[in-house]
Amino acid sequence: MRTSFSITFALLVFLIMVSGCSKNDTSIMEKIRKAFPDYVHIDEIYHAEMIKNGSLVFYKSNEGLGAAFIRQKSEDGSKYF
Numbered sequence: 658m659r660t661s662f663s664i665t666f667a668l669l670v671f672l673i674m675v676s677g678c679s680k681n682d683t684s685i686m687e688k689i690r691k692a693f694p695d696y697v698h699i700d701e702i703y704h705a706e707m708i709k710n711g712s713l714v715f716y717k718s719n720e721g722l723g724a725a726f727i728r729q730k731s732e733d734g735s736k737y738f
Contacts, residue, residue, distance in 0.1 A: 689714055692727050 689705055689712060703715045703722075711728040 689727060693725070697723075697725075 686702055686705065689702065690699060693699060698718050699716045700719070701717045703717065705715075706713045708726075711726055714725050714727060716723050716725070
C-alpha cells in the first residue's frame, strides 16, 4: 500500500514538473517577438527577463547577439510596444 502511494505520488510530481508552465511561455515569447520592429530580424530569443515595466530580451540575429528592452503597453503585461 505504501509503495503504491509513493510511486503514484512520484509519478504525479514528475508529470507536474514536466508540464510546468510551457504553455504560457510560448505565448509570451510570441508577444515579445511581435513587439520588435520589422527591420530587426530575430533568429532566436535566448532569454527574456521581466522587469518592472517591461522585458529585457537577449536574442540572436544575423548581426550577432543583441539585447533590447521592450516596455509594456498595458498594466497587466499583456501588451508590449
